[in-house]
Amino acid sequence: MSHSDSPRLLVYGAYGYTGRLVVERAVAHGYEPLVAGRDRTKTRGVATAHGLQARPFAVEDAADHLGTVDVVLNCAGPFDQTADPMVDACIETETDYLDITGELQVFERIHRRGGDAEAAGVTLLPGVGFDVVPTDCLATHLHRRLPDATHLSLALESEGGVSPGTLKTMLSDIGSGGAVRRDGDLRFEQIGARTRVVDFGEGLRRAISIPWGDLSTAYHSTGIPNIDVYLSLPKNARRAFSLSRYAGGVLDADQVQRALSWLVDQYVEGPDEAARSAGEAHIWGEARSSNDRVVSRLRTPDTYRMTVRTALLVAEKVLDGEAPAGYQTPASAFGPDLVLEVPGVERVDLNGDEVVREESTAAE
Numbered sequence: 001m002s003h004s005d006s007p008r009l010l011v012y013g014a015y016g017y018t019g020r021l022v023v024e025r026a027v028a029h030g031y032e033p034l035v036a037g038r039d040r041t042k043t044r045g046v047a048t049a050h051g052l053q054a055r056p057f058a059v060e061d062a063a064d065h066l067g068t069v070d071v072v073l074n075c076a077g078p079f080d081q082t083a084d085p086m087v088d089a090c091i092e093t094e095t096d097y098l099d100i101t102g103e104l105q106v107f108e109r110i111h112r113r114g115g116d117a118e119a120a121g122v123t124l125l126p127g128v129g130f131d132v133v134p135t136d137c138l139a140t141h142l143h144r145r146l147p148d149a150t151h152l153s154l155a156l157e158s159e160g161g162v163s164p165g166t167l168k169t170m171l172s173d174i175g176s177g178g179a180v181r182r183d184g185d186l187r188f189e190q191i192g193a194r195t196r197v198v199d200f201g202e203g204l205r206r207a208i209s210i211p212w213g214d215l216s217t218a219y220h221s222t223g224i225p226n227i228d229v230y231l232s233l234p235k236n237a238r239r240a241f242s243l244s245r246y247a248g249g250v251l252d253a254d255q256v257q258r259a260l261s262w263l264v265d266q267y268v269e270g271p272d273e274a275a276r277s278a279g280e281a282h283i284w285g286e287a288r289s290s291n292d293r294v295v296s297r298l299r300t301p302d303t304y305r306m307t308v309r310t311a312l313l314v315a316e317k318v319l320d321g322e323a324p325a326g327y328q329t330p331a332s333a334f335g336p337d338l339v340l341e342v343p344g345v346e347r348v349d350l351n352g353d354e355v356v357r358e359e360s361t362a363a364e
């Protein structure tokens, strides 16, 4: 299938670890995305490897380069630095905006641009990767099961590896502290201030509270006013986390961030194809009301495989004009069952002793 005459997709950050995987899969599925990024040589390298057009530009100049583009998929993170200028450019040029952020404050800022986007007929849909497609779908599924829920808890576990870019983003999030949502407002606190023991389906794990993007997205998708998110850390991140907590107490925060970023560059390589194929992620969710409690779980492929698949699935739907204008979350745009359109995903509902399983029937 060729999509070359179809509406145009531009992948920004296309030579990063995730951007490359996204471009590769898009091409394998017959798309011809425009390949973009701030480094001219690296951008051209990816474009040439796939016979695609290169669009090197700094994110601050994006508005000058989106004229013929229908949808931008921003893979250049940390998104704290790239989302705002790209969102401005998208609203100005009436281009739909997608990214793979998981950063809480980025979601909150993009949410505030929803009115301008709606007026321009533009969709702003951040978080089309592993953060937060499965978690947002699980949150809305739990809300569908218990519509009067007042409390939502989500927990994640991934034993696959982590890429340098993701680890740097996690470390800068750790630097800016943790959060929970209470009575509809974000409340900031120390990261890891809460712990919870969670059964992801393979025994109990201890998880720590983290300021995951769902504190924004799940609130906007479900309206549930009290939300906590927990993470059971993968091994290489666990080491970096303890180091950053230790160092954060005794050194200047910027110096610590710089030192940790350098360490990440020296010692961390992203997971290879074998690790991505073998890896799995687990998500657990619980919704509570004053007199009821429901629990559901998701099992998904490795976070990077998942990110590439969800990002392209959503991009395809947005290119097809299926997304409403204005600010959207994955599930507000496409419903809680979106995640079951991804191959290899299983959803389990626990109802007392009864276990209800649903599996994605989508082909690879």
Ligand SMILES: NC(=O)c1ccc[n+]([C@@H]2O[C@H](COP(=O)([O-])OP(=O)(O)OC[C@H]3O[C@@H](n4cnc5c(N)ncnc54)[C@H](OP(=O)(O)O)[C@@H]3O)[C@@H](O)[C@H]2O)c1
Binding pocket: 013, 014, 015, 016, 017, 018, 019, 037, 038, 039, 058, 059, 075, 076, 077, 078, 079, 081, 082, 100, 101, 102, 127, 128, 129, 130, 131, 132, 163, 164, 165, 166, 167, 169, 170, 270, 303, 304, 307
């Ligand atoms: N949603 C998810 O589940 C998910 C999954 C994977 C990754 N992520 C997130 O996606 C981001 C990328 O991860 P990765 O592993 O692909 O990282 P990576 O390999 O380090 O790639 C990052 C890319 O972003 C570009 N970039 C960074 N800052 C930029 C800026 N200010 N202006 C223009 N380009 C900029 C980099 O270009 P230079 O090399 O020129 O700096 C590079 O192309 C991270 O924030 C990560 O947390 C999310």
